[in-house]
Amino acid sequence: MNVIGLISGTSVDGIDAVLVNISGTTDDLVVDLIAANTYPYPAELRSQILAVCNGAALSMVELAELDDAIATVFAQAALAVQSGLGQNQQPAVLIGSHGQTVYHRPPQPIHPSPNSPFPASRFPFSLGYSLQLGRGALIAHLTGITTISNFRAADIAVGGHGAPLVPPVDVCLLRHPQYDRCVQNIGGIGNVTYLPAKANPTRNLALDKRHSGQSHSGIVGWDTGPGNALLDLAVQRLSGGQQSFDHNGAWAAQGSPCLELVHQWLQQEYFQQRPPKSTGRELFGPNYLDRCLQDTARYGLGDADVLATLTELTAASIAHSYRSFLPHLPDQVLVCGGGSRNQYLKQRLQANLNPATVYTTDEMGLNADYKEAIAFAVLAYWRMNQIPGNLPEVTGASQAVLLGEIHLVV
Numbered sequence: 001m002n003v004i005g006l007i008s009g010t011s012v013d014g015i016d017a018v019l020v021n022i023s024g025t026t027d028d029l030v031v032d033l034i035a036a037n038t039y040p041y042p043a044e045l046r047s048q049i050l051a052v053c054n055g056a057a058l059s060m061v062e063l064a065e066l067d068d069a070i071a072t073v074f075a076q077a078a079l080a081v082q083s084g085l086g087q088n089q090q091p092a093v094l095i096g097s098h099g100q101t102v103y104h105r106p107p108q109p110i111h112p113s114p115n116s117p118f119p120a121s122r123f124p125f126s127l128g129y130s131l132q133l134g135r136g137a138l139i140a141h142l143t144g145i146t147t148i149s150n151f152r153a154a155d156i157a158v159g160g161h162g163a164p165l166v167p168p169v170d171v172c173l174l175r176h177p178q179y180d181r182c183v184q185n186i187g188g189i190g191n192v193t194y195l196p197a198k199a200n201p202t203r204n205l206a207l208d209k210r211h212s213g214q215s216h217s218g219i220v221g222w223d224t225g226p227g228n229a230l231l232d233l234a235v236q237r238l239s240g241g242q243q244s245f246d247h248n249g250a251w252a253a254q255g256s257p258c259l260e261l262v263h264q265w266l267q268q269e270y271f272q273q274r275p276p277k278s279t280g281r282e283l284f285g286p287n288y289l290d291r292c293l294q295d296t297a298r299y300g301l302g303d304a305d306v307l308a309t310l311t312e313l314t315a316a317s318i319a320h321s322y323r324s325f326l327p328h329l330p331d332q333v334l335v336c337g338g339g340s341r342n343q344y345l346k347q348r349l350q351a352n353l354n355p356a357t358v359y360t361t362d363e364m365g366l367n368a369d370y371k372e373a374i375a376f377a378v379l380a381y382w383r384m385n386q387i388p389g390n391l392p393e394v395t396g397a398s399q400a401v402l403l404g405e406i407h408l409v410v
């Protein structure tokens with residue numbers, strides 16, 4: 001079946017769109033990439049989204065308009081990605097659209113009031129909340145293709161974080177017979193999937209002691225913290241808006257990281273918190289960067305040193321979380337997302353993760369730039385085949401559930 005996957009991530013740089021052919025279900029899942037492209041947001045729409053992500057207030061009218069403006073560009077991306085198909089290629093019969101996250105709040109532990117009608121054992125937390133704009137009904141109407149959207153809501157309703165959702169797809173496409181692997185996405189935020197080798201699951205039995213979730217398979221995952229979000233914001237500030245990101249890490253590579261500062265930052269709550277855990281720009285956004293820059297100023301760091309230190313925070317927080325929450329370091333780390341193109345970050349990751357070897361998912365045959373869009377095509381395909389899409393051991397949900405709402409074409 002040909003399926004389109006659409007996502008714009010926390011970097012808010014544009015819509016990643018793929019057309020894939022999918023067959024099989026889980027263990028026998030096969031995904032062939034037919035076409036892929038990124039369609040940048042119109043500048044004004046992007047600034048509006050970033051303002052909302054940074055907490056700008058919106059009226060209901062503005063919210064409705066923003067939702068449909070995003071749905072419209074998502075629908076355009078879907079049509080565009082399959083516009084140049086050869087004669088022997090079939091158009092998509094299904095779209096999986098993640099939409100644009102504008103707000104994400106993980107579930108919070110609470111102390112229920114004595115008058116609560118719910119027993120504390122049943123409801124020991126307030127549910128998370130995650131809002132993705134770009135409503136699926138409009139995408140289905142504009143494209144004429146059945147669309148699945150709002151993937152995170154069902155997992156959150158059963159107590160999960162609703163994120164990360166890509167790990168079950170990593171399990172099907174990247175698990176190795178002999179090597180323990182981590183698949184590390186480095187987008188705006190970083191997230192990992194740990195894939196113990198199929199051959200030696202018993203090596204991973206120690207996992208439950210470190211990880212507060214239950215994982216019989218040994219497969220776990222979580223958001224590691226900042227990916228490129230802080231770096232991008234810092235580059236924009238330090239270049240006076242001339243540059244939007246540190247191309248290949250060239251600027252940071254001219255400086256040296258302040259390891260003492262990185263060590264202090266790693267003591268912060270998010271890095272110490274056990275999985276399941278998820279985060280977003282609400283935490284690792286402009287205010288967080290302000291605090292980092294106050295610290296770097298105290299240490300008298302120059303611009304290149306500031307960027308090297310923020311790059312080190314991304315690399316070191318990833319390595320710190322593996323050492324804290326996995327039974328042992330993996331044999332291989334497969335990076336994907338835009339951060340996998342930052343050569344300096346990749347070097348620092350390798351230095352922090354020795355003796356594990358760092359690769360990109362491209363080297364394993366899975367496109368590093370479009371893996372998330374591919375995953376949402378697969379999640380939509382699973383939804384249509386009644387296959388639950390969440391991994392409770394990753395999201396913290398109380399059960400596996402079907403993910404996504406189906407919007408048929410009327």
Ligand SMILES: Nc1ncnc2c1ncn2[C@@H]1O[C@H](COP(=O)(O)OP(=O)(O)OP(=O)(O)O)[C@@H](O)[C@H]1O
Nearest residue numbers: 009010011187188189228245248337338339341342
């Ligand atoms: N050549 C490059 N050199 C350095 N950094 C790069 C390069 N290409 C992309 N990036 C970084 O990758 C970022 C975009 O990554 P990506 O598209 O994976 O993020 P995202 O999908 O929006 O985020 P998330 O996975 O958190 O939702 C850019 O903002 C930039 O920081």
Ligand SMILES: CC(=O)N[C@H]1[C@@H]2OC[C@@H](O2)[C@@H](O)[C@@H]1O[C@H](C)C(=O)O
Nearest residue numbers: 010101104163164165166189191372
């Ligand atoms: C709420 C939200 O959009 N979370 C994103 C974000 O970007 C990376 C990381 O944080 C991950 O948890 C998730 O995205 C990917 C696609 C996921 O669900 O696996």
